[in-house]
Each structure stands twice: as C-alpha cells, then as structure tokens.
Amino acid sequence: MAGRxxxxxxxxxxxxxxSDLEETxxxxxxxRSGIGPITAVDTSQLRFQNGAEIRxxxxxxxxxxNQADFLDRFAQFAVIAAREAVxxxxxxxxxxxxxxxxxxxGSCVGGQCSQDEGFVGLYKNGSPxxxxxxxxxxxxxxxASQVALEFGITGPAFNLSTACSSSNHALGLALQMVRSGxxxxxxxxxxxxxxxxGFLKAWEAxxxxxxxxxxxxxxxxxxMVLGEGAAMLVLEPLEAAQxxxxxxYAELAGFGMSSDAHHITQPSVEGPAKAMRAxxxxxxxxxxxxxYINAHGTGTPANDPTETRAIRAVFGEHGGRLAVSSTxxxxxxxxxxxxxxxxxxxxxxxxxxxxxxxANFTTADPECDLDVIPNQARATQVxxxxxxxxxxxxxxxxxxxxxxxx
Amino acid sequence: xxxxxxxxxxxxxxxxxxxxxxxxxQVSLDKSFEELGMDSLDNMNLLFEVESAFNxxxxxxxxxxxxxxxxxxxxxxxxxxxxSGAGAPSQPAAAPE
Numbered sequence: 001m002a003g004r005x006x007x008x009x010x011x012x013x014x015x016x017x018x019s020d021l022e023e024t025x026x027x028x029x030x031x032r033s034g035i036g037p038i039t040a041v042d043t044s045q046l047r048f049q050n051g052a053e054i055r056x057x058x059x060x061x062x063x064x065x066n067q068a069d070f071l072d073r074f075a076q077f078a079v080i081a082a083r084e085a086v087x088x089x090x091x092x093x094x095x096x097x098x099x100x101x102x103x104x105x106g107s108c109v110g111g112q113c114s115q116d117e118g119f120v121g122l123y124k125n126g127s128p129x130x131x132x133x134x135x136x137x138x139x140x141x142x143x144a145s146q147v148a149l150e151f152g153i154t155g156p157a158f159n160l161s162t163a164c165s166s167s168n169h170a171l172g173l174a175l176q177m178v179r180s181g182x183x184x185x186x187x188x189x190x191x192x193x194x195x196x197x198g199f200l201k202a203w204e205a206x207x208x209x210x211x212x213x214x215x216x217x218x219x220x221x222x223x224m225v226l227g228e229g230a231a232m233l234v235l236e237p238l239e240a241a242q243x244x245x246x247x248x249y250a251e252l253a254g255f256g257m258s259s260d261a262h263h264i265t266q267p268s269v270e271g272p273a274k275a276m277r278a279x280x281x282x283x284x285x286x287x288x289x290x291x292y293i294n295a296h297g298t299g300t301p302a303n304d305p306t307e308t309r310a311i312r313a314v315f316g317e318h319g320g321r322l323a324v325s326s327t328x329x330x331x332x333x334x335x336x337x338x339x340x341x342x343x344x345x346x347x348x349x350x351x352x353x354x355x356x357x358x359a360n361f362t363t364a365d366p367e368c369d370l371d372v373i374p375n376q377a378r379a380t381q382v383x384x385x386x387x388x389x390x391x392x393x394x395x396x397x398x399x400x401x402x403x404x405x406x
Numbered sequence: 407x408x409x410x411x412x413x414x415x416x417x418x419x420x421x422x423x424x425x426x427x428x429x430x431x432q433v434s435l436d437k438s439f440e441e442l443g444m445d446s447l448d449n450m451n452l453l454f455e456v457e458s459a460f461n462x463x464x465x466x467x468x469x470x471x472x473x474x475x476x477x478x479x480x481x482x483x484x485x486x487x488x489x490s491g492a493g494a495p496s497q498p499a500a501a502p503e
Contacts, residue, residue, distance in 0.1 A: 047463070047465070047466060205450065205454055206450060207450060207453070207466050207469055207470070211466065222466075223466075263445070263447075264447065265446065265447055266445065266446060266447075301470075302446075
C-alpha cells in the first residue's frame with residue numbers, strides 16, 4: 001500500500017500476566033497462564049469460576065488524589081498501558097507533535113463495572129439514584145478520552161467497538177492514519193474490564209465459557225475464558241523513528257478486514273480468509289514469508305477448526321509449516337482488548353525471536369491440524385507474522401507485522 | 407394441535423414452536439433440531455426459555471449433547487424430577503403458570 005512505512009516504537013501492557021511489558025512477556029515466553037478463580041464477583045452463582053483477572057489491582061498505586069474516581073476500571077487500564085508505551089518509546093511529546101497525534105482504542109463493552117454497580121443500586125437495593133459519573137465512566141470511548149487527556153493529545157481520538165475485533169480495527173485505522181500522513185504519531189490499542197456479575201451472567205447464557213481453562217486447538221477444549229486488561233502501541237513513521245534513533249520493535253506492515261455477512265455468532269471460513277488475504281496484500285507479503293500467526297484461537301468448539309480451515313485456505317501447504325499459537329490460553333479473551341494484547345505478543349515474538357506457545361494444550365485435534373506450539377515457547381526467528389481477530393457479528397480484522405533490524 | 411397426555415412434553419414443544427416461530431403441529435418428539443432448522447442461537451434461546459419455564463439449570467455439557475426434541479424433553483424431565491426429589495424449597499419442580 002502506498003504511503004509511509006509505520007514503525008512500532010513503544011509498547012505498554014497491563015493484564016493478568018503482568019503489570020508491564022517485561023512481566024507480561026516473561027509469562028508469555030514461559031507459557032504461564034494468568035487464568036484462575038475470579039475474585040471480582042461471587043462465582044457461586046455462576047456455571048464458571050475462572051477468568052484471567054488482574055488480581056490485587058490497587059488504583060491508588062497508579063492514580064493520585066481523586067483522579068481514579070473519574071475512570072472506570074477499563075479506562076484506568078488504558079491510561080496505565082499508554083503511560084508505559086509512551087515512556088518506552090522515549091518520545092519527546094512536543095506541542096507540535098501533540099497536535100498531530102492520534103489516540104485510537106478498541107473497547108467492546110465499556111465501563112461494565114460502573115454500570116453494574118449503578119444499576120444494582122437502582123434495581124435491587126432500592127436506591128433512587130445512580131452515581132453522577134456513571135455516564136463518563138461507562139462510555140466506551142472513555143479509555144481513548146482519558147489517554148488524550150493524560151498526554152494533552154489534540155489530534156483525532158476515538159474508540160472502535162467491533163466486539164472481539166475492536167483493537168485490531170483500532171490498530172488498523174491508526175496504521176492507515178500514520179501511513180497516509182494524517183498524523184505523525186498514534187497511540188493505539190485496546191482496553192477492557194468485563195468482570196461484572198450481569199455481564200458474566202450474559203456470557204454464561206451463551207454457553208461458550210469453559211468451566212476449567214482455555215485450551216485452544218486442543219481436542220478437549222471446552223470454550224473460552226474471559227480476560228481483562230489493556231495494551232497500547234506507539235506508532236510513528238519509520239523514517240521519523242529512524243531519524244531520532246528510536247528503538248524499533250517491528251513494522252506494522254498491513255491491515256485487512258472483512259465481514260462474513262453469514263451469521264451473528266457462528267464463525268465462517270470465507271470471511272476470515274478474505275481478511276488474512278487483504279492483510280497480506282496490504283503489507284505486500286507473500287504467504288510463504290509469514291512464519292507465525294497469533295490466532296484468534298478462542299478455544300471454543302466452533303472457532304478453532306473454522307480458523308484452521310481459513311488458515312489452510314489462505315496458506316495452502318505452507319499453512320502446515322508456519323507456526324500458530326493462541327495466547328488467549330494465557331491472557332484470556334479480553335474482548336475489545338484482545339487484539340492489542342496479541343499485537344504485543346506478536347511484536348515481541350518478532351523482536352525476540354521467540355514464539356509464544358498455546359498453553360493448557362493436552363491433545364491434538366485432527367480438525368485443528370496446525371503447528372500450534374503446544375505449551376513450550378519456541379526459539380525461532382520469523383520475518384513476518386499475522387495477528388487474527390474475528391468478532392461476533394462476523395467482523396474480521398487481521399494485522400500484518402514485519403521484523404525490522406534496528 | 408397434536409395433544410399428548412404429557413404436559414411436560416407439551417410445554418417443551420410449545421416453547422420450541424414459540425422460539426422458532428413455527429406452528430406447534432410441526433414440532434414432534436421425533437424431530438431433530440436440524441429438521442426444525444434450529445441453529446446454535448436458536449438452541450441457546452430455547453435453553454433459556456426452558457430453564458426459565460421449569461426453574462432448572464441445564465449444565466453446558468448436557469446442553470451441548472442435545473440434538474432432538476425428545477432429548478430436550480427427557481433432559482428437562484430428569485432435572486425437574488431431581489429438583490422435586492431433592493425437595494429443595496428454593497427450587498420448585500415447575501414454575502408457577
């Protein structure tokens with residue numbers, strides 16, 4: 001695609017695996033899962049008890065005075081991850097740059113915890129009023145707005161909500177904005193905090209949550225496990241990054257999207273395949289150049305074989321040779337933040353020459369006949385990688401990354 | 407209307423017809439979900455209606471195995487009988503009409 005090449009120069013992450021990039025990457029490469037008993041709600045009323053929750057989170061360690069009062073948990077995570085990403089990029093945020101910077105986030109469900117708290121008071125506990133900050137806390141653009149406020153960014157700032165594809169759509173849009181010259185800098189990623197009783201009950205009713213853990217591509221997989229957190233990436237033109245001597249993690253090289261127009265929840269082969277092909281084309285990558293795919297890999301009975309067929313459809317014989325893993329087995333399915341967490345995993349895989357595994361894997365499934373890197377990370381330097389997100393609603397978004405020596 | 411002498415089966419079949427928006431007479435014990443054109447979301451909707459109507463909880467594993475009308479009826483009967491047999495006061499055998 002014509003335009004400027006786009007470099008990733010900063011990473012920030014806050015999730016069940018760790019409170020920063022270093023901790024999270026060390027868990028990913030160790031194949032250590034962050035899935036465990038949910039503490040946010042009383043799970044005795046639920047058919048599942050486990051989630052990839054950020055345990056022991058204390059807002060006071062991250063926000064001063066009453067600042068945290070204005071932010072729901074999901075927006076707090078966004079700010080924490082964005083701070084790390086900006087610090088990590090070592091960018092000097094000059095007034096000129098702040099005017100030409102964008103914030104593009106993905107969040108699917110917004111401030112569930114604040115909404116639940118307010119409505120429980122209203123409907124159940126007989127309170128005649130809800131908290132006056134319920135609206136600014138729950139709006140799904142709160143993460144984007146709070147990140148813009150944190151740094152004084154006055155360029156384009158918005159949130160995309162496309163269920164489980166939200167942050168891949170966000171990162172893809174941010175890529176296009178930097179590439180086209182619309183902005184000189186983008187802070188982009190996703191944030192989500194879905195552990196409220198009402199929302200968990202809604203997932204329970206869908207019957208797609210595993211009662212034990214998330215085992216993507218494993219024959220005994222029983223479904224997905226929800227996760228929470230945020231991840232943010234700093235994107236800038238490659239030339240500008242090189243000119244300032246920035247550390248460059250990788251190139252965000254392409255973006256492809258499609259709609260299944262098939263079914264509101266059942267996955268399809270054609271839609272995801274079309275999005276993967278579009279991402280390859282956008283990145284000017286040949287299929288054989290891709291050595292790793294961070295799969296959507298939810299661990300549901302329906303997703304994993306369908307995604308396998310889609311990968312096979314795009315990559316043919318090479319589909320059996322390239323490595324594929326689902327890091328949702330470790331950081332859980334963080335919905336609108338999933339693509340951003342997985343982008344960080346993919347970028348680090350390219351940068352470090354280590355492919356994160358599919359954790360909790362026990363038994364091969366002939367319907368998922370891919371090299372899924374079971375349980376143990378693999379020291380392999382790949383040159384290019386894809387990261388897949390396929391949402392309820394049939395909305396597919398795929399990112400393509402290329403290794404850069406810098 | 408093919409009336410049976412089995413009120414529980416009758417109620418389940420009426421729920422299937424209501425969920426699928428099809429005439430009640432098209433639903434019989436021998437029909438599979440596939441024959442009725444039930445997809446995964448229809449199944450979820452039905453399980454919700456059945457759980458609410460009979461005040462039971464259908465475990466995911468059992469729900470996943472259900473493929474025919476008879477299997478739903480048998481599964482519901484088992485859960486309703488287990489609930490009434492246990493005599494748990496918080497779990498009446500059937501919801502009030």
